[in-house]
Amino acid sequence: MENMEDREQKNILHELTQGRELARQLLTHLNVPSSSHEAREFLVTKILTSHEKAISMLQRGSSVGEPQHTGGTVLRMSESPPSLAGGPRIKDSDPEHGDAPRKRKAVAGWTQQVRVSAGVGLEEPLDDGYSWRKYGQKGILGAKYPRSYYRCIHRHDQSCLATKQVQRSNEDPTVFEITYRGTHTCAQAPHINPPPTSPEILLHFQAPHINPPPISPEILLHFQTTTLEVKTENLDTQGQGDVAVTSPHQDAFVPCHLFQKEEFDDMNEDKKYTPVVSSLITTKSSYADNLDDIKEDKKYTPVFSSRITTKSSYADNLDPLDLNADPPDIAKEALVQCDGIYHKEFLPEPFAEEGIEKQITLESQGMVFDVGTVEMKSSGEKIGVEFEASGQ
DNA sequence: GGCATTTGACCAAT
DNA sequence: ATTGGTCAAATGCC
Numbered sequence: 001m002e003n004m005e006d007r008e009q010k011n012i013l014h015e016l017t018q019g020r021e022l023a024r025q026l027l028t029h030l031n032v033p034s035s036s037h038e039a040r041e042f043l044v045t046k047i048l049t050s051h052e053k054a055i056s057m058l059q060r061g062s063s064v065g066e067p068q069h070t071g072g073t074v075l076r077m078s079e080s081p082p083s084l085a086g087g088p089r090i091k092d093s094d095p096e097h098g099d100a101p102r103k104r105k106a107v108a109g110w111t112q113q114v115r116v117s118a119g120v121g122l123e124e125p126l127d128d129g130y131s132w133r134k135y136g137q138k139g140i141l142g143a144k145y146p147r148s149y150y151r152c153i154h155r156h157d158q159s160c161l162a163t164k165q166v167q168r169s170n171e172d173p174t175v176f177e178i179t180y181r182g183t184h185t186c187a188q189a190p191h192i193n194p195p196p197t198s199p200e201i202l203l204h205f206q207a208p209h210i211n212p213p214p215i216s217p218e219i220l221l222h223f224q225t226t227t228l229e230v231k232t233e234n235l236d237t238q239g240q241g242d243v244a245v246t247s248p249h250q251d252a253f254v255p256c257h258l259f260q261k262e263e264f265d266d267m268n269e270d271k272k273y274t275p276v277v278s279s280l281i282t283t284k285s286s287y288a289d290n291l292d293d294i295k296e297d298k299k300y301t302p303v304f305s306s307r308i309t310t311k312s313s314y315a316d317n318l319d320p321l322d323l324n325a326d327p328p329d330i331a332k333e334a335l336v337q338c339d340g341i342y343h344k345e346f347l348p349e350p351f352a353e354e355g356i357e358k359q360i361t362l363e364s365q366g367m368v369f370d371v372g373t374v375e376m377k378s379s380g381e382k383i384g385v386e387f388e389a390s391g392q
Numbered sequence: 393g394g395c396a397t398t399t400g401a402c403c404a405a406t
Numbered sequence: 407a408t409t410g411g412t413c414a415a416a417t418g419c420c
Contacts, residue, residue: 134397136412149411165411 130184132164144170152186160186 132150140147145168154160162182169175 135414137398138410138412141409147410151412 130162140167142170143167145173152184154186158186160184162186 131153136149
């Protein structure tokens with residue numbers, strides 16, 4: 001047993017060391033203008049893979065006893081704020097036993113951040129495809145907004161113990177941090193929740209919300225995965241593209257019509273960027289089966305939003321980005337960390353020019369999904385990545 | 393009336 | 407003692 005832990009540790013160390021070495025190589029490449037795009041891309045991919053492996057090894061090692069969900073989408077929210085970090089124990093008592101009410105479930109979970117786009121008076125994040133019942137709300141120390149507690153609506157009829165917590169972000173009220181705990185075992189699970197063995201990508205569509213929306217109802221399209229890369233292929237044009245967002249399960253296929261939309265409002269020196277990729281779904285997708293309200297003739301807007309946080313080469317690239325000056329040596333690739341959950345790689349090659357379209361694919365854990373065309377668009381000092389395509 | 397949400401109280405963990 | 411998570415009675419909504 002100690003042996004196993006030992007070996008595991010060595011493996012983790014190995015992956016991290018390798019990642020570091022690859023990062024160094026990448027740095028070298030970035031300083032060499034002649035370095036090929038492919039080489040850089042290759043290195044980035046390798047780095048991500050290394051880290052991905054290390055992370056999943058750590059997760060495996062630290063979450064014994066807790067049902068494993070995805071192949072790692074665990075984004076532990078901060079370590080510093082009170083209480084969610086630690087080494088939680090699960091005190092499991094049968095919920096059917098009335099005399100011993102269970103308190104405090106495991107605190108292990110995975111968190112995602114969801115940005116509500118266009119911020120129009122949304123008081124809560126949009127639906128994520130599951131039916132939840134709120135069972136509590138509590139003010140949290142240091143948090144401006146209360147935390148809400150939800151459990152699966154099938155807790156009693158199907159003994160589904162999945163829960164989630166929703167916490168509005170202090171800094172950015174349009175961002176909700178949603179912590180999921182437990183795995184759905186109810187009947188609604190198979191529609192959306194992948195089996196533990198095929199964790200890759202989840203597509204959650206928001207149900208259209210109730211208030212009269214300013215435009216079309218919005219659907220949140222979110223990719224829940226640890227590593228998600230967006231790669232461009234060398235396609236010159238695609239006219240206007242048809243987009244297919246596919247997911248590994250169910251052959252789900254979502255034809256999208258993408259329209260231009262981007263929000264780069266929070267771009268500033270401290271390097272927070274928020275590209276928003278939106279699209280209109282004009283056709284009913286297989287996912288629509290999960291959503292009562294979706295109708296074929298209606299249009300929905302999946303919003304793929306992400307927050308780019310740090311030192312991505314993307315951010316670095318954007319610094320000198322003055323679209324009026326010619327960009328001699330702007331790096332052609334960009335590594336982006338989105339929501340701390342996945343990575344994106346934009347390759348906005350001649351991104352000084354507007355209107356460039358490229359075919360992009362998502363690659364996640366070895367699987368590649370077509371997404372569609374991406375159009376580079378500039379506005380002032382900002383670069384937008386926009387998808388445009390039309391539904392079938 | 394039935395169901396979901398709200399909210400103060402309670403409990404467990406720290 | 408303090409805090410986060412849950413319970414359950416009260417309340418609200420359809």
